[in-house]
Amino acid sequence: MINITEVEETNAMIEKDNLDVRTITMGISLLDCIDSDLDRLNEKIYNKIYRCAKDLVRTGEEISKDFGIPIVNKRISVTPIALVGGSACHSSADFVTIAKTLDRVAADVGVNFLGGYSALVSKGMTKADELLIRSIPEALSSTSIVCSSVNLGSTRTGIDMDAVRLMGTIVRETADLSAKRGVLNGDTKLVVFCNAPDDNPFMAGAFHGVTEGDVVLNVGVSGPGVVKAALEKVRGADFEVLSETIKKTAFKVTRVGQLVAREASRRLGVPFGIVDLSLAPTPAIGDSVADILCEMGLEYAGAPGTTAALAMLNDQVKKGGLMASSYVGGLSGAFIPVSEDQGMINAAEAGALTIEKLEAMTCVCSVGLDMIAIPGDTKDTTIAGIIADEMALGMINQKTTACRLIPCPGKKVGDHAEFGGLLGRAPIMPVNQFGCDGFVNRKGRIPAPVHSFKN
């Protein structure tokens, strides 16, 4: 039978160390809503999402109450809209009507984000893909809870550089349009991927892949505070003890995610998809991945040794988590967003952390250059160049990589950008000022890489 020490340990994790289930995300296929009439399409999308997700928030709250564990976010991901809207949308404005429908239904069912305003263009863009991408600035600055993502490359297909170049412009236009309208910077809700997973429950990159079933529940766990607290108890110990401690903690955290996933699946009558084993930080004090790296012995995240420490952390989290869940998927790894992690913000402000070091860190963890505020006057081609670099890391290393860069109009290095809530605040980070126009302005795509001779 459970004893008092075990109960105290679990409750201390929840109360002191910010243990929570970060998100229950319901993936909903919209393929059966496809219609050539735009109004009918919008109506079908609204009805299907509402029918599937109307009890999601209430069920999440009930489970949270039963087990005494916070379930922070309830979210929805849908089939990439470029596929769903292809036959009805003849202009970018047509696509924006779908974004507004998604925003409305997400608000009506009470979720805090809906992802899937997306296009998958790793080898090339269809007309619909391009129209959707060009609609992103308008869509994200006229909606509040819709998230957008674009998959620009993969290990199998290479990188679509035409789309990379276009996204450089779209990212800048989204920032400019949001600033003009005085709304939240739309780039906080826009991410580009290489090797995007079909079952990611985390925003802004969640979409319901075409390989998935009709409706599915995915769960994202968290718990950087719990890992840090566990490591405080073994300060100065050798690497064996360090890795065992991370593994055991990740196991416990993931078991809670698995329990919540199974329970939500049973109560909602929707199949359980995957648990995403991620260390997802929040701006709350003590809920930071950077703090774990510091606890491992670094002065700041970004100091020499950071990539090794992060590689080890990420690997042990996976080893502990894999046994704790029957199905693992999504991004599964430590997240290193700058604005959403107080320890990362401190490191960037101290000058310990640069975009180049973050790029190196993304080679060994999920997911990529995340929530990085850059000067508002950064050129489109420079943004595209940074994106291309990050996509190349993913393509060659057969892993998911991503970019969520946020140009902040009117701001320069040394200023801060406030995004509010879970999105946090970020220092504007310096960007390499040398040009890459000649490279990114070339047409076509980078060919798929060779799959042997790995060096």
Added chain:
Amino acid sequence: MQRAIITVVGKDTVGIIARVCTYLAQHKINILDISQTIVQGYFNMMMIVDISALDVPFGEMSSELSEIGEKEIGVQIKCQKEDIFDAMHRV
């Protein structure tokens, strides 16, 4: 049998167990096990209870218990279904 864990933490005072147990009896909750310690005037108790005959929704019961703790006794009371502890501490 459906089990839940009740934890009570706070400054020691007269009648903590009495008040909690009265509430449990009123709602047909059977106590299976109690362990309790007092360290430096701090009261720490865990009860394992059977809630299969519970006559109100679980969420309502746990909210009422925590309200009794906060308003009447001045302690923190939590009630959680046992599964979360089993999941975390048993392979």
